[in-house]
Amino acid sequence: MKRESLETGDSGKRDVNRHRAGPLSIAERSTAYRGLLWSQSVLLFGTGLVFPFYLIFLRESGSSFTQFGLAYGLFTMSAALLHPLAGRLSDRWGSARVLFISAWGTALVFLLLPLLSSVSQLYAVQIVLGLLGALQKTAEKALLADITPSDHRGRRIGAYHGWGAVFSGLAVMAAGGLVDLFSIDFIFYVGSLAVFVSGCLLYRYRSVSSVSGGD
Template identity: 30%
Template sequence: MDVDEPIAAAEITPPLFDPPRRALLLVFFTIFLDILGFGILVPVIPFLVQPFDSSALIIGLLTVSFSISQFIAAPILGVMSDRWGRRPVLLISILGAALAYAAFGAATALWVFFAARIVDGLTGGNISTAQAYIADVSKPEDRAKNFGLIGAAFGAGFVLGPAIGGIMSHISLAAPAYLAGALCLLSAIFGYFFLPESLPQSRRRTRPFTLRDFNPFSQLLDFIKNPVLAMNFTSLLMMGLAMNALRSNFAVYARESLHYDASHVGYLYTYLGVIVVFTQMVLVRRIAPKFGDRKTALIGFTAMMIGFLWMATEPDLFQIICIMPLIAVGNGLCFPTITAMSSHAVQDDQQGGVMGAQQSVNSMAMIIGPFVAGWAFDHISMGAPYAIAAGFLLIGLLLSLRHLRKISAA
C-alpha cells in the first residue's frame, strides 16, 4: 500500500455500538495491567537473575527476547482478532501474560527466565487488540479521546509499577512477579464474565490469510516512502534506542555503582515516570502550541542528550536526581510531538496505519537498545551505554534541525 493511496470507504465505518463505560474501563484496565506488570518486574529482574548470571548483557537479552517475540506475534494476533473477534484474542493474551509472570517468579534456571519472557512476548497482543477494540466501539470524532486512555494507562503503569515492585521485593524477589501474574489473571476472569465482543460476525474478515499479513515490516516499508515519515521514524528510533538502553540497564547500573537494592531502584523509576507523566499532561500542552511541534521536539532531544551525557560520567545519587528531569522532560516533549507530526503527514483514513508502522519502529528500538546497552556495560564501562545513547540522540537532534531549516527556507 502506498502512503498516498486512499483507503476504501468501507474500511471507515461507524461504531458498532455506543461505547459502554464498562468495556472501555476494562480495556483501560487491561492495558494498565500489562504495563504495570512490566513495570513491577523492571527493578527486580537483575536481582532475580543474579544467582544464575549477573552480566548486564543477559539482562538486556531478556528484554530483547520479549521484544522480538512480540514484534513477530503482534501482526499475527492482529489479523486473528479481525477473523475471530477481539474478545478471545484479548483474553488469551492476558492469560499468556499471567502464565509468563508466574513462570518468571518460579524460575530456577536461566533458560526458564528466557522462556517466560518469550511466552509473554508471543501472547503480547493485548495492547494492539485493545486498540482495535476501542476503534470498534468509538465514533470517529471520539477515537482520539478514547485512544487517550492508552497513553494514560501507559503513564500510570510506569509510575506505579516500579514502586510496587520495589515494595514487594521486601517480601521476596519473586513476589513482584507473582503479583503481576495474579493481577493479569484477575483481569482475564473479569473480562471473561463482563467484556462484550466488539466485532460481530458480519464485520469480521473472511478473506484468507496471506504471508503479508504476518510480516511486521510491511506497513513500515510502505510508509517510509514518505520523506517526512522517514525522518520522523528515524528520529523516534534514535530516541527509542536511548530510552530502552536506560530502561533495561539502569537497574544494573544502580546495583553495581550505587549498591542499591530492588526497592531503591523502583523508587528512582517512579520518580522518572512521574516527571514523564507531568510533562505529557502539562508541559507539552503549553510548549508545543507556543513553539510548534518540531521546535518542541528539538528542545526535547537537546535535554535528553545533556542528561545522557551526564549519565555517561557515572554520577552519584544526587547527580542522578538532577539528571532524571532532563531525560524525563526531554522524552515527554519528543514522543507526542513527533507522533503528532507523523499524524499530520498522512490523510485521515491512514491514521491507524501510520500509528501501526510507528509501533514497529518502537519494537525495533526495544530489541536493539537493551542489547547494545548490556554489551557496552559489560565490555566497555558502566557509563558507556549512556554515551552511546547520547550519540543516538545527537542523530535525532540533527534530523530535527535539518527538517526545521527546510521548513524555514520554504
C-alpha cells in the same frame, strides 16, 4: 447465488467482531471502553510490578551482559515476528478473545519466573513473554479503535493511555516497598494475580466481547 453465499461466509470468518453483532450504540461503546480501560489498567499494574524488578532478577541470576542482552533481544524479536499474525488472529477470533489468551498466559508465566534455574529457561521465557506481549499490544489497539467513535477517538485514546500510565507508575512505586517487605518472588505472584484479574474483568464486561468493527 451459491458462490455469493460462500464469499459472505468467508468474510464472516475473517472478521468475527464485525459480523457477530450489529453496530454498537453509544451506551454499549461506553461500557466496552470502560471495561477495556479497567482491564488493561489492571494488567499494566501487574506488569508494572514485575518488569522493572525482573531486570534486577535477570542480572542477579548470574547472566553475563551478553546473555542479558540476548535475553531481551529474544523478547523483542519474538514480539516483532508475531505482531502480523496477532493482527490476523484478532480479526479472526475477536480482539477480546486474544486479550484473554494473552492475559492468562502472562499470568501463568509470571508464576514460573521464581522457578527459573538456567539461562536456557530464561531464553525460553523471554520468547514466550514476547509472543504474549505482541498478542496484547495488537489486540488492545484493534479493540480500542473499534469501540471509540471516530469524532472523538483521539480524546478517548489519550485518556485511556493516561490512566494506563498512572496504574503502571503506581505499580513501580508499590513494588519497591513490597520487595523491601517481602521478596522479589512475592511481586511475581502479586503481578500474576493482577494480570489474571485483568482477564476476568474483560469477561465481566461482556460488551467488550461483542464489539462491531464499524463506526
